[in-house]
Amino acid sequence: MEKINIIIDDKQVAVEPGTTVLHAARLIGIKIPTLCYMKLDDLNFENKPGGCRICVVEIEGRRNLAPACKTECTAGMKVKTNTIRVINSRRTVLELILSNHPAECLICAKSGDCELQSLAHKLGIREIHYQGEKSKFKGDKSPSIIREMEKCVMCRRCETACNEVQTVGVLSAINRGFNSVVAPAFEMDFDKTTCTYCGQCVAVCPTGALTERDLTWRVIEALVNPEKTVVVQTAPAVRAALGEAFGMEPGTLVTGKMTAALRKLGFNYVFDTDFAADLTIMEEGTEILDRLSKFLKGDKDVKLPILTSCCPGWVNFLEHNFPELKDVPSTAKSPQQMFGAIAKSYFADKLGIKREDMIVVSVMPCLAKKYESMRPEFSVNGDPDVNISISTRELAQLIRNANIDFNSLPDEDFDSPLGASTGAAVIFGTTGGVIEAAVRSAYELFTKKQLPKLDFEELRGLEGIRQATIDFDGTPINIGIAHGLGNARKLLDDLKAGKCSFHAIEIMACPGGCIGGGGQPYHHGNVEILRKRQSALYIEDKNKPLRKSHENPFIVQLYDEFLGKPLEHKAHELLHTHYFDKKKKIIIE
């Protein structure tokens, strides 16, 4: 198609048909401010309700100002982005938004990371000329997410994330006019809804309306308690993103600095969830092999495909939406919970302390992990296997609180024995990683042959639904991958309808997998950041001396000393779980 010429602020630019004024302006370095607009390329996320009216521009021949984000360029269009009319309107609209926003920036969880705050800064708002009643809404403190909807600016990003991307459908705009807000039905608390706690609403919220439940203070309390041995585990995706919180380039791996910081914070043992990821592969991989061999032998009772179960958002989603499939996922616990179970048994035994005297803290890219750690089935006599789960952002906060100069920390290693891991565990942090790790081990255990090549490019990428067939030495194994719960739903619906068949499927709740988790430093709409985090994890994998979970010597040792064999009695008791039917029930009175 022929390009269209338009003029923006006296500069000519040629654009593809269908380009919006907003993007055309960006091409020539004019950054029209936005607030509600957000687009995540390749992740099926596009939010442009045209509601905030911050990006308005003047278009010659039009009676009213037009939103740049929703206005497509037409040939010969003349646009002005900085006339007094535009600037006055933009400032007035922003003042209006601010006039209905709690002025508590100083103590807001989002302070410094808030798009509304930076917009006010950019436009230099010094006075709000329009004051009046502020809207009041019910607050909500769920296990994972805090909602303070007075801070909502009705950008509707969370609604888009919850409904279009994740198809969870918990959020909707409710009421109308001045009283409108985004909320669950009947303004119920999240814990009464089918919320999966994936945290994607939090990840896209421009303000402090949706934030994680902050548990940093509970970590500090644990650290200063002399009676307790405090053990920390860090999920793979954390190391690829934590640096961003300290101004580093996205995709910078900070494994060593993170370890050092945690040690400085006073954790008694700095371990790695990657260790438990390797353990997960042992259990889940064995389970896959078990079901697969039975299936290949013609066992009709065996349920295939096997679905991965390390993502708690996905598990919640399954329990609410596909309870009929609750026997299909692997029964292996998630790495966070495997770690907790092993730490409070095997490792506590080693230290000779009672499990109650050990506090396990997990640092996760995820908000659903908070809820997962509180599930009753993951505690023994009221003592949870994982006591406190904090997000990457909360860890950054702890580090800042402790006056640690993160950027100049020397690299340190994890403690032994629960700190050792393979490359297979590292890639758990990205979509496709878990299944690739499983394939690496399953292949060798199934074929009893060594893999010729460890990098399964066919399983990588950011496409929402991917499928690949891996040749297990003559046996073709069909693998499906979905990230983002909307894609998961599509895949499962197709599966139920018989439109596709797989032996194994990996599902991650968050777009991109854990690298795009709801607890990660905010990407503010820049998908490049997720790509960089992803490639960082593959680099870390590549650099690891060991890249197959079953080769992790400490895992081998753990089975030898403590667990016996995968899926066997002790392993089953500590490392496996089961799922619940949480679908809405109609009770007839």
Add this chain to the structure above:
Amino acid sequence: MGKFKNHILVCLGTGCRASQSEEIIRNFKTALEENDLENDVQIVGTGCFGFCEKGPVIKMVPDNTFYVLVNPEDANEIVLEHIVKGRKVERLLYVDPETKKHVSDSKHMGFYKKQIRIALRNCGFINPENIDEYIARDGYAALGSVISEMTPQEAINVVKDSELRGRGGGGFPTGLKWELTKKSNSDQKYVVCNADEGDPGAFMDRSILEGDPHSVLEAMAICGYCIGANVGVIYIRAEYPLAIQRLKIAIQQARDYGLLGNEILGSKFNFDIEIRYGAGAFVCGEETALIHSMEGLRGEPTVKPPFPAVSGYKGKPTNVNNVETFANIPPIFLKGSSWFKTIGNEKSKGTKVFALAGKVNNVGLIEVPMGTTLREVIFDIGGGIKDGKKFKAVQTGGPSGGCLTEKHLDTPIDYDNLIASGSMMGSGGMVVLDEDDCMVDVARFYLDFTVEESCGKCAPCRIGNKRMNEMLEKITMGKGEEDDIIRLKNLANVIKDTSLCGLGQTSPNPVLSTMDNFMHEYVAHVHDKKCPAKQCKALMQYSIDPNKCVGCTLCSRVCPVDAISGERKEPHKINAALCIKCGACMEKCKFGAISLS
């Protein structure tokens, strides 16, 4: 059965029905039976006559006697006197307010004299629940000739030639709209009739649907033929149960006659109509919001383009017109576009239906040629201001419109003149205000409405209107600050300039136009803390004139907050600090001693 010698047309519009016109019909039936006249006299329940002020109204045919303010008890007398004895019941005749004489024929009443009825041609004339009466008035003949004798483009050309413009507010040329929808390629297209009349004080569309539902059905079918749609949807307010009922009956009758359905009148054209209900949201009058509402969603508008002509209901090309626009279509085909163009003025052709309300003697539904002046409407048709008060302004276009004043009285009413005067046609609400109306308070009233009806999607409308409303409230409470007027004006302009949809963009009009025309009232409120119209309670004080007060104590006894004190037979006093300004004392005082200032 012999022929009826008389018809009694009884208005069954919502207004008259609310004043028991159904009871009147029942009583007529009984009275006729008692006098053995049921085969001589036919009783016809019709749509709105328009003259709601004097409802219930009935019309005797063939002598065209018009009875007003009829009570159910009057039915017997009318039968005995008018029908049996041929004597008019004088006390029920309309009295001309100027000549004080009885006027029996509606055509000689000022209210009807200047009207030309196109859209309302059948209202008050036929029984809307009987398709035969519509057909007798050449109903469906336009549809018949269009589908048998014209190509869609030829038919569109007729509409284009007529220069008919949308009667829903914006005034977009109807023929052009049809053509745009026709040009969009799609396997499925829709014709939508916007009957979500939400203006407070407007009831034009409802009256047409209640009085002449078939004309809308016929027009929708014509539109369907022109644009290539075979499904029509009427989106109607759920608050209009009578119109819904009549529409349902009409649709069924049209289907029974094969005037809706497959192969209409032996052609290859299929068309059917369904009804969707609104649920109380003014914004759904905006076409994109309306379409979302039809789809079962929140009625939030979306940015245009894309226009519904390209992507509308269920993502398909959709032509949306309002009720009155459609009601004009059959006459245009029956009588020709050149006939239509003889009515109206240069840029606006045909007629416009207005709901005339407020402080005017003849409240009701009127249809006048475009270009009629406000003076003619208010004083000739409307019979002037109620209670001999002074005319102050007329609000047109509802919450989207503005106020026109004395100086606009001789401006011909058309789309462009109204916009140039800071108001708009809107759907046709026309509320007359007199000297007792405070213009700041009127602006506040409309803002109240907009705040309540804003969908909340865009920030300027959601928050901006709330803030404007608060400022107006502040001003009417006597707490306005000097800067408020400047702020208010800036805010109004920004909301107008930046809001997402038509509702938001026009919502500041009541404020802007009252500021333009009555700035002195704003200044009086803000600067002098006075309400010139004596409407804003907070700025008023009740006081007792000691020279007139005889100390009867009536006022102090009626005061709900014991703010009035004084000895018997001594002048009383009002404690301003306690007074809640309920006005009860003033109402009670027999000596005119209490005044408001």
Add this chain to the structure above:
Amino acid sequence: MTEIKLSECNVEKIKELCKKFNNDSGELINVLHGAQEVFGYLPAEVQELIAEELKVSVAHVYGVVSFYSFFSMLPKGKFPISICMGTACYVRGAEKVVDEFKQMLNIKVGDTTPDGKFSLSCLRCVGACGLAPVVTIGDKVYGRVSASEVKKIIAEY
């Protein structure tokens, strides 16, 4: 696990209603109208079940219910009082009538009296502008109502 408690006949009624509209989510507003006709209002349980039947999220249903003023989640009084606040009624004194009703019944607009007898609401233009100000109680219409008549009107019930 969410539990929706409804009586069997009500479940049947709702299911049938949804079926009448082919369980099409595009017909949500029509279904809600139907349900409100049956129950007089739209309690949460009813919305949950409608969501289930039309295969949409209950948040979506509530988003729609809370958007339109015609839908109510509160049961109306036995005698629902509505006062027209259209412009014609407003300029002819409807506000004073509202105030009087509020005072007489001691409730706010939108509320129901504790005994469930009366509920009070304002609506926009019933189209009887000739009778302004207009009050409706149930199906009965009162025209040209003045504040002083309110007491008498209430006493009728």
Add this chain to the structure above:
Amino acid sequence: MAKVKTLADLRKMSEDLKTKIQLREKGDNPESMIQLKVSMATCGIASGAKEVMDFFIEELDKQNIDAVVTQTGCMGYCFAEPTIEITLPGQDPIVYGFVNELKAKEIIEKYVKNGEMVEGIIPTNYQTPDNQ
């Protein structure tokens, strides 16, 4: 109900149905039509005014003459009942007394159709509410 199959059918149907509302169309344009008022007070009814009125309506209709036939009150010529007042478009009203069917026929044939005066005219000296 039978479907209307063609435009011609519809037009025919419309013509047939027009008679049903003819009365109202006439009422809307009385000036252009023959107006015939039958005095229908007690004395008129007693002397057969109702039958005369029926006859007029039927006969005029049969002959396809556009006319508006209405009742009116006592005209004051009780001695000459039944009386009728007839107004041809653009002419002054004329009152006839002692109208029976035979007379009625004569009035139609002569006066209505051809404007020829018929015997039996009563000079008018009163006002009706309409021409006050």
